[in-house]
Each structure stands twice: as C-alpha cells, then as structure tokens.
Amino acid sequence: MTPSSTETDATVVSLDARLEAEALIVDVDGFEGPLDLLLTLSRTQKVDLRKISVLALAEQYLEFIKQAKELRIELAADYLVMAAWLAFLKSRLLLPPDPADEGPSGEELAAHLAFQLERLEAMRDVAARLMARDQKGRDFFVRGVPEDVTRLRKVKYTATLLDLMQAYAQIRTKDEFRPYVMDRESILSMEEALESMRHVIGFAGEWTYLATYLPEGWRLEPARRRSATAATFAAALELVKAGKAEIRQTASFDPIQLRCRRDG
Amino acid sequence: MAEEDDLADTAPGAEDDGPSLFEAPPLGEQERMVEAILFASAEPVTVAELNARMPHGADGAAAVDLLRKRYEGRGVAVVKVGEAWAIRTAPDLGFLMQKETTETRKLSRAAIETLAIVAYHQPVTRAEIEEIRGVSVSRGTIDQLLELEWIRFGRRRMTPGRPVTFVVTQEFLDHFGLESARDLPGVKELRSAGLLENRPPPGEPAEGDEAEEQDELFDASES
C-alpha cells in the first residue's frame, strides 16, 4: 500500500514525503502512459501479477493522481481518463452488485485489467529477450564481399514501398490537387447515346439525318454537340453492326443518314 | 548460358521428355554449387532461386541440407531465414569482427516494444498495438521500423474500417537470427498462457476470428 503519510493534508506533509512524492511525479515523463504507470505501481505489491489486488492498485493509482494534482503537475488526459475509470472500478468492487445492472461485474473488469498488465509485462519481457539475441552486424556477419565474378551487366531498377507512398503522398498534397473526377459535364458516352437511340430507331422507317438523334440539350453548345455527335455516330455504327439499322452518306462531308432495318 | 536453357526447360515446353535428356549433376557437385551461391550472396537465397540458378534437375533443398550439416561447428554456419538460406558467421566469433560497418541506430523503448508486439501478435493493427501498450504509437516509431525493413504492411483486417495490419519481414528474421516467427523467444509460453490472445474488454463484443487468423499466418510462414 502507499505510504500513509502522503495521504495527509498536502499542507502538512513532511518534507521527506514531499520529496518522495515529487520524485515519483517527476518520473511521469518516464512513463509510457497510464498502463505503464499501473505496471510500475503494481511491482510494489511484490506478488505475481495474477494474484495482484486490483483494488489496492486502483487506490495507489488514484493516490498518485491526487498527489500530482496537489503539486499542480499537469497530467496528460490519458492519465485522468484512467483515473476516472479506476474510480468507477473501485466503486464496483466495493459496493454490492446491483441486480438491475446488465454491465460486466467489477470482478470481470478487474480481471481484464490484470490481464492487460500481465500482457504488457510479458511483451516487455520478450522485447528484452529479442533485443538480447545475437544480431546481424553485431554478433554475426554477412559476407564481406558479395561476389562479382562474371560481369553480366543488367540494370535493375528498384524502388521501395516508402518511395512509392511518399511520391503518392506528395502528389496528393499538392495545393492544386483535386480528387480525380472525369469532367463528364460535356461528354456524352457511347452507352448513353445508344440508350437514347434504342428508343427511337424503331420509328425511323425512312432515311433520317443523324443530327436529329442528338439528345435534347446536346444540340446547341459546341462542346456538347461535338461530343454528342461523336457518341451518336459511334452508337449508330454499333446498331448497324448489330444489324438493326442501315447508314449512308451520299458524299464526303455530306450529312449522315440512318434508318431502321425492318428485317433486323 | 547453360542455365538459361535449363531454366527454360522448366517452363512447360514442347519437349516433355526433356528431363531424361539432361543429367542432373551429382549431389556432391550440387552441394558445391549451393555453397558457392550462398557464399556469394549477402542476402538469404530461397530454394526456388537456388533451383533456378543450378542446372536442371538439381535438388536445392537436399544440397542445402548436406551443406548445413557440413558446416556444423565451423566458423560460419548455414542458417535458415524464413523460406531462404544464408551463410552467416558463427555468433560466438562476433568478438573478432570489426564493427565499424554497421552503426545500428539506437531504437527507442517505444520502437522496441512496438517491434516485439508486431512480431508476437502479427498480423496486428495500429489500434491493437496501442491497446496493448496502453498509449498511442507515434508516427516516427512505425516509420522507423518500416524504414529498417523490419516490419511491413500485411493484409487489411476485414473489420469495420478495414485497418492495415503490420507483420515482420524476412529482414527482421535475418537480423535476429530467427528461422521463423515461431522461433521467437518465449512464443510458446506466451501462447499457452493466453497472452497472445486479443481479449476484448468485458462488455464489448468480440472481434471474431482474430486468433484463427494469426494461426494461419504462422502456418503459412512454415510451409
């Protein structure tokens, strides 16, 4: 448990207790988040993490936060969130369970916290074991001279995924960048032209000028008319290919004419 | 030149009776070839690459096996790195080497822990790393590990948001002298203690087939 002296009023704490508390708090920088702090505090219990008293740990943590506040140390929000959660956990552990409450029990929450601490400690432990392994370039070595016996000159281009991502990121952050959208406002697709022709071609028993097939709203504005003419012409060719229509042009640059094929 | 022809033979060609025409070199000769190739390369070489470079019909796997035994207890060793093979100096002789070449950047504690979490929990998302460490992972940390080519992007997780996952690389295995991720120190104990499970906090729905996915990864790395 925490030293009892620190629980007294902040104004009358002994110098020793105060120094001790400050030593702890100055260390806050050294902690990598609330879980790390909890793990450090849990070591004072000197028991296997599986047998740890989560209640005692919660109290230690809350006391720590209280001291930090008294000393006007600014704590990151994470630490305060954890404190609020531990206060909630503590009340769950101390009060008799409310039968109307559907949520997890205090014991379940405590067990999960113990699991998280045990897991973090385990990862610390294996990280240390990993780094203690023999390492390439420190304990064992690769061939000093990768050999070049016969010079077969072959250029191989390489790029790393990082190059690729950086290049892409750079393009994406150019000021003038806008997400790519095909500028379709003035473009009629062949499919669209075909669709609109399908509805009317059946009525064209006589030769009809291709221009009359241009959809409504595509006949006046030059850019739109150009696109619609091209698309309609392509669609007309498709219909001819499918045997559904006939097409003719009396001379070069004359208007193109179209009619439905009755037998088609 | 000769190998090019042989290489071509492995493609389904017109001459299906090809193999019998080409006598594979004796196994002892194949062992010499593997020895030469592995000695010459600083990077691990896969059995498939060995076979592609050796004359047609050669059995890279068998030759490597012979070679590995031959070098047992010697000053250099034939080591397995993931699916590939390399020659490395015996670790106990490291003290003889001049270490001026590799200046390993000092890794932060956050980077070391993040690396360990990726190795033991792979494939793992950034959120999962943060959950385990109880603190957010800075951009620089992931960046540094990517740059060292010790971790890479794995498959996206098929959960909402489809987050990217991280896995360790062959370079990681090579650097730490590991044959596969299964040989990580303490991995069996951690698994049997349930510490590699992604256990959701009580009251939150489980994320589904985490564990299975991970097993699959380890299986895949073995085959």
Add this chain to the structure above:
Amino acid sequence: MAEEDDLADTAPGAEDDGPSLFEAPPLGEQERMVEAILFASAEPVTVAELNARMPHGADGAAAVDLLRKRYEGRGVAVVKVGEAWAIRTAPDLGFLMQKETTETRKLSRAAIETLAIVAYHQPVTRAEIEEIRGVSVSRGTIDQLLELEWIRFGRRRMTPGRPVTFVVTQEFLDHFGLESARDLPGVKELRSAGLLENRPPPGEPAEGDEAEEQDELFDASES
C-alpha cells in the same frame, strides 16, 4: 562463453609476461576464427592482421593453411591475393554468379509517381495519370514500367476513344511485398505514418470516403 575468456586475454593486462601464461586456443578453433574473419571481411586479410585480431598466441599462418586445405575442391576456395588471404568462389562455378552482378538503380521520380498513381487509381488511363500529376507522362516512363512488368494494360475504358487503362501486376505486388493492391495504405494511414503532413485542401472529401472510393476502383478492376 569460452571465447569471452579468449577476448579478455587479448586485452593488454597487468601480466606483461602473458604469452607463457595464456594458452592459445586450439588450432581447430583458430581455423574457425580465420574462416569467420575471411568470410566477413570486405578486403583480403594479411596474416599479420589475422594474428592481430585473433587471441594472443594464435598462429594465423598455420590456421590459414589448414583452412585452405579444408576448402580444396569445395564450392569456394581460400586464395592468396598479393600478401593477403580471401575466400572466393571456385573458378569453375563462376557461371552461377551471374545473377549477383545486376546493377540496381533507383527509379526516376516521374516513374515512381506514375507507378504510385497506377497502383492507387487502377485501372487508370494515361490522360488520368497526366491529370493527377499535372504534367504529361513521357512514353519512355510508361514503357519502362511496362518493361519492368510492374504495370500492364488493363481493359479499355468504355469512353470516347476507348483509351487503354493501366493496372499493376503480380510482379509489382511481389516486389513491394504486398499481398494485394488493396493492402496499399490509404491516405489516412499515410498521414498517420507521417508521410502526409499537409491538411487536405478545402473541398477535398472527408477521409472516410477514401476507402470506399478506392474500393470502387478495385471492384471495377476485378469485374
């Protein structure tokens, strides 16, 4: 462990009459040491250098001699280069080394950008690439990527002119260690990895849309 003692021996100690007090390692062990040193050194090593690096009392010349005999007829040989020693591939196996000599060059910036755009936006037409990059794409750039087999032609776009599209290849995925193009990190991840510092310009859709947008593209390429 034993070598650690040997290491300690090489340190100049208080006992200056050392030589007689310290036992040099057995010759077999010295041979292992020479093997490791010759293997790892970038330059041929003289006997004097060997003696300087090995524990006190070791006989580099004798150890080299043993090693040289051991490698007779093997895939690599211990050869004398001037006054120094090195390990080299056996001359008759030089033909196996051809792959080692490929010269690697970085891709040009234009090529990397083009490749990135194809990867993220596939299937994509040349006009679209130019639109995104804001400059025209030279034929050489596209040709180079095609030749590298990192991109290939996809379906023609069903728009006027029926332009060809480009998509990335399996070769591309292999090279960049990706399991699928879907696993490329999205803009969100680029940002959290610190690769994308800037805020999105106003008018750009929220990040959440990103993934979906990409999905659509990829779905299209699959169908």
